[in-house]
Amino acid sequence: MTAPAGPMSPEHLAERLRDxxxxxxxxxxxWVERRGNxxxxxxxxxxxxxxxxxxxxxxxxxxxxxxxxxxxLVEQYGAVQPVAVLSVDPTSVVSGGALLGDRIRMTDVxxxxxxxxxxxxxxxxxxxxxxxxxxxxxxxxxxxxxPILIETVGAGQGETEVRYLADTTVQVxxxxxxxxxxxxxxxxxxxxxxxxxxxxxxxxxxxxAARIRQTLALGMETGLAPHxxxxxxxxxxxxxxxxxxLTDALAGTGIDELQDRIAEHRDWLCASGVRGDAERRxxxxxxxxxxxxxxxxxxxxxxEAAGWEDAVExxxxxxxxxxxxxxxxxxxxxxx
Amino acid sequence: MTAPAGPMSPEHLAERLRDxxxxxxxxxxxWVERRGNxxxxxxxxxxxxxxxxxxxxxxxxxxxxxxxxxxxLVEQYGAVQPVAVLSVDPTSVVSGGALLGDRIRMTDVxxxxxxxxxxxxxxxxxxxxxxxxxxxxxxxxxxxxxPILIETVGAGQGETEVRYLADTTVQVxxxxxxxxxxxxxxxxxxxxxxxxxxxxxxxxxxxxAARIRQTLALGMETGLAPHxxxxxxxxxxxxxxxxxxLTDALAGTGIDELQDRIAEHRDWLCASGVRGDAERRxxxxxxxxxxxxxxxxxxxxxxEAAGWEDAVExxxxxxxxxxxxxxxxxxxxxxx
Numbered sequence: 001m002t003a004p005a006g007p008m009s010p011e012h013l014a015e016r017l018r019d020x021x022x023x024x025x026x027x028x029x030x031w032v033e034r035r036g037n038x039x040x041x042x043x044x045x046x047x048x049x050x051x052x053x054x055x056x057x058x059x060x061x062x063x064x065x066x067x068x069x070x071x072x073l074v075e076q077y078g079a080v081q082p083v084a085v086l087s088v089d090p091t092s093v094v095s096g097g098a099l100l101g102d103r104i105r106m107t108d109v110x111x112x113x114x115x116x117x118x119x120x121x122x123x124x125x126x127x128x129x130x131x132x133x134x135x136x137x138x139x140x141x142x143x144x145x146x147p148i149l150i151e152t153v154g155a156g157q158g159e160t161e162v163r164y165l166a167d168t169t170v171q172v173x174x175x176x177x178x179x180x181x182x183x184x185x186x187x188x189x190x191x192x193x194x195x196x197x198x199x200x201x202x203x204x205x206x207x208x209a210a211r212i213r214q215t216l217a218l219g220m221e222t223g224l225a226p227h228x229x230x231x232x233x234x235x236x237x238x239x240x241x242x243x244x245x246l247t248d249a250l251a252g253t254g255i256d257e258l259q260d261r262i263a264e265h266r267d268w269l270c271a272s273g274v275r276g277d278a279e280r281r282x283x284x285x286x287x288x289x290x291x292x293x294x295x296x297x298x299x300x301x302x303x304e305a306a307g308w309e310d311a312v313e314x315x316x317x318x319x320x321x322x323x324x325x326x327x328x329x330x331x332x333x334x335x336x
Numbered sequence: 337m338t339a340p341a342g343p344m345s346p347e348h349l350a351e352r353l354r355d356x357x358x359x360x361x362x363x364x365x366x367w368v369e370r371r372g373n374x375x376x377x378x379x380x381x382x383x384x385x386x387x388x389x390x391x392x393x394x395x396x397x398x399x400x401x402x403x404x405x406x407x408x409l410v411e412q413y414g415a416v417q418p419v420a421v422l423s424v425d426p427t428s429v430v431s432g433g434a435l436l437g438d439r440i441r442m443t444d445v446x447x448x449x450x451x452x453x454x455x456x457x458x459x460x461x462x463x464x465x466x467x468x469x470x471x472x473x474x475x476x477x478x479x480x481x482x483p484i485l486i487e488t489v490g491a492g493q494g495e496t497e498v499r500y501l502a503d504t505t506v507q508v509x510x511x512x513x514x515x516x517x518x519x520x521x522x523x524x525x526x527x528x529x530x531x532x533x534x535x536x537x538x539x540x541x542x543x544x545a546a547r548i549r550q551t552l553a554l555g556m557e558t559g560l561a562p563h564x565x566x567x568x569x570x571x572x573x574x575x576x577x578x579x580x581x582l583t584d585a586l587a588g589t590g591i592d593e594l595q596d597r598i599a600e601h602r603d604w605l606c607a608s609g610v611r612g613d614a615e616r617r618x619x620x621x622x623x624x625x626x627x628x629x630x631x632x633x634x635x636x637x638x639x640e641a642a643g644w645e646d647a648v649e650x651x652x653x654x655x656x657x658x659x660x661x662x663x664x665x666x667x668x669x670x671x672x
Contacts, residue, residue, distance in 0.1 A: 044657040051654050134658075276652075283651035283658070290662030291639065295631060298670065303627065315619035316612075318387050321380040322470070322619070326626030334634065335671055 010042040017143050018049060022116070028139050029118060033132045043135055046142035053146040054266045055137055057162040060172030062153060065198040068249040069172060069258075070149055076255055077147065078114040084145035086136055087119040088152045088162070116145060131293065134165055134286055147262065163191055164285040167278065168265045170194045170258070173212065175204040189215055193242060194261050200246035200254060209244050216242060238272050240265070306332035346378040353479050354385060358452070364475050365454060369468045379471055382478035389482040390602045391473055393498040396508030398489060401534040404585040405508060405594075406485055412591055413483065414450040420481035422472055423455040424488045424498070452481060467629065470501055470622055483598065499527055500621040503614065504601045506530045506594070509548065511540040525551055529578060530597050536582035536590060545580050552578060574608050576601070642668035 008016075008027075016024035028046075032039045060066045070085060077083035118140075120133050133150070140148050152162045163169050171192035176199075189195060189212060197209045243261050247254030269275040306329045314320035344352075344363075352360035364382075368375045396402045406421060413419035454476075456469050469486070476484050488498045499505050507528035512535075525531060525548060533545045579597050583590030605611040642665045650656035 040657055040659040044660065047654050047657050279652040280648055284648045286658050287644075287647060287651060287662055287665070290658060291635070291665055294662055294666040295635075298666070299627070299631075302670070308623075311623060312616055312619045315623060316615040318383050321376055321383050322622050322626060323376040323379065326623055326630060329623070329627055330630040330634070333670070334638070 010038060010045050014042065014045040014049075014142070017139070020113075020144070022113075025116065025139070025143050028143075029136055032135045032139055033120070035132075039135075043138060046139060050138050050141035052144075053137075053141040053148050054168060054262070055141075055150060055166045056147045056262055057150045057152065057166030057169040058172060059152045059162060059169065059192075060174075060196075060198075061177055063177060064172045064174040065249050066151060066153075066172050069196070069198055069247060069255075070151055072249050072252055072255045073149060073259065074115055074117075076259060082114045082116070082143075082145045084116040084140040084148045085118070086133060086140070086148060086150045087117065088130065088133060088150065116140065116143075131289055137165065164282055167269060167275070168193050168262055170196055170262070172196045172198055173208065174199040175202045175208040193240070193265050194258070195242055195244045196247050196254075196258060197244065198247050198249055200248045201251065205246060209246060212244055216244075238274060240268050240272070240274075302333045303329060346374060346381045350378065350381040350385075350478070353475070356449075356480070358449075361452065361475070361479050364479075365472055368471045368475055369456070369466075371468075375471075379474060382475060386474050386477040388480075389473075389477040389484050390504060390598070391477075391486060391502045392483045392598055393486045393488065393502030393505040394508060395488045395498060395505065395528075396510075396532075396534075397513055399513060400508045400510040401585050402487060402489075402508050405532070405534055405583060405591075406487055408585050408588055408591045409485060409595065410451055410453075412595060418450045418452070418479075418481045420452040420476040420484045421454070422469060422476070422484060422486045423453065424466065424469060424486065452476065452479075467625055470625075473501065500618055503605060503611070504529050504598055506532055506598070508532045508534055509544060510535040511538045511544040529576070529601050530594070531578055531580045532583050532590075532594060533580065534583050534585055536584045537587065541582060545582060548580055552580075574610060576604050576608070576610075638669045639665060 008024075013024055013028055013031075017028050028042060030036075031042060058066060058070060074083055074085060118136065120130050120136060137148055137150070150162055150166055169192045171189055171194070173189075173195065174197065195212055195216075197205050197212065199205060245254055245258055245261065247258060249255070269278065308329065311320065311325045311329055315322050315325050344360075349360055349364055349367075353364050364378060366372075367378060394402060394406060410419055410421060454472065456466050456472060473484055473486070486498055486502055505528045507525055507530070509525075509531065510533065531548055531552075533541050533548065535541060581590055581594055581597065583594060585591070605614065644665065647656065647661045647665055651658050651661050
């Protein structure tokens with residue numbers, strides 16, 4: 001948990017990774033992910049250079065073809081600009097070498113230079129999305145990658161959490177995953193900015209898209225807010241109607257349109273003023289997570305100092321009422 | 337959220353419920369469960385009278401026949417002593433009137449006087465087991481009920497949590513719930529004090545018991561501690577070997593033996609000195625829950641006072657590094 005070996009200051013490392021040095025970037029990411037000594041200093045140095053990238057959350061159940069879709073996006077973005085993938089999906093093949101092996105024609109050297117893929121460990125994180133993911137996105141942002149695709153799996157906590165971090169969220173579904181669509185009815189679909197029905201070569205894909213359209217329409221009628229995560233009652237009123245796209249990632253069809261919609265969403269975020277709200281929401285969420293982490297880190301020592309052992313003993317032998325004992329501990333901790 | 341109507345002091349209410357007045361008991365329980373004004377005072381008055389009851393957690397998957405089994409236990413205990421049931425299982429029929437209707441011959445008036453059944457709402461509790469459950473158990477304990485059976489369902493948080501609260505835990509399984517047994521392999525079985533295979537009339541019950549026995553033996557070999565919740569590496573070394581009992585709750589067979597084993601476990605807890613450890617573990621757990629609840633209740637106001645809005649704004653516009661901002665907030669909150 002110390003800084004990586006070698007005498008490189010945060011300032012120097014930041015300079016080199018901003019110059020496009022991949023090894024420095026990898027080093028910075030590892031430093032930040034492992035919470036090595038001084039990683040906050042590095043983040044502070046990088047901070048003024050971040051804020052330009054569009055963070056795109058790409059979520060969906062296993063089997064929807066997310067990895068292939070991301071491979072296609074990376075291929076297209078990478079041909080013209082630096083693009084990064086943060087994979088929070090432990091089952092992902094994107095980070096497993098497949099993406100940079102079979103799926104992308106990496107014989108194109110300039111493409112390889114433009115693409116950065118990194119998997120993020122999710123172990124030990126209550127919310128599913130690692131707290132480190134926020135910091136890794138900042139580093140990639142400052143290094144000039146744009147967009148940054150953040151891949152999460154399933155319908156779990158990580159998918160909810162990524163909606164705080166991402167500017168734009170894409171929910172990927174596929175025909176024949178009916179149960180998943182059912183389960184999502186009031187959930188993930190409605191808080192997504194773009195819905196993709198992948199595997200559009202399948203005969204039932206139009207039906208799946210129709211069902212999703214219906215689900216979303218119902219949600220709006222019942223007042224279940226689409227884009228509740230934007231802190232708005234209804235983004236539709238502010239000009240964004242969730243598109244439902246058909247793609248066939250294996251064949252490569254529909255990817256252009258998805259790229260267009262992702263770009264449109266970014267334009268809309270800026271033009272509508274929603275982006276400012278989203279930035280504040282994102283900041284509040286991150287501060288909340290960090291403050292709670294800080295409380296957890298401090299609580300043991302603070303409670304010990306406030307007489308924890310005595311309190312436990314007194315409660316155990318029924319000399320002290322537990323609520324009163326807890327209140328007294330809290331009063332000592334907070335000095336009130 | 338105020339004290340129940342009527343001019344009754346905590347002292348008076350405590351006196352009456354200890355005299356066996358059922359209405360006063362119900363009133364006290366409602367007061368405590370709803371966190372009405374002064375409920376801690378009531379708990380404080382009752383505290384010296386608690387500590388005698390054996391708290392028995394009874395857990396198991398839906399379909400294992402828990403409710404019927406509890407009905408039988410209540411019938412047998414109730415014939416000779418006051419017994420209470422706290423049902424944390426939202427699907428339970430024990431609290432749904434069935435127990436006091438069909439299942440128990442409540443024509444025996446003395447039995448009705450000896451039995452108290454109460455369901456506990458689990459809404460809004462992260463741990464699955466309501467924090468109020470701890471306090472309700474205290475009230476019933478002080479009112480002279482012994483044992484107090486605490487019913488939880490499934491393999492979720494509630495079942496884990498009840499192991500902190502209970503003196504003795506009974507895990508109920510049944511033949512034909514194979515998946516559940518699989519899932520439990522390294523889990524609930526090993527932290528139970530007594531394992532019951534109910535529906536012993538079924539031909540595959542012996543097989544289920546054998547599989548459970550094997551699972552437990554494996555756990556011990558691999559060092560996966562049985563009774564890890566007792567804070568001991570191994571209760572076996574201290575003299576308690578988990579019995580695996582066969583019962584047929586519908587027919588009423590095996591219930592005597594289960595009662596005997598529950599009594600034996602209590603004797604062992606006291607004789608081995610484990611009970612003292614368990615009391616401290618229980619007190620520590622409850623204080624932890626209460627302290628965290630207190631932190632959650634205070635954090636918004638404290639963070640506002642520490643400059644929350646400014647911090648969010650500064651982080652949102654990338655003027656301040658989030659980790660540093662969170663640390664500053666925490667320093668202001670804790671005055672260090």
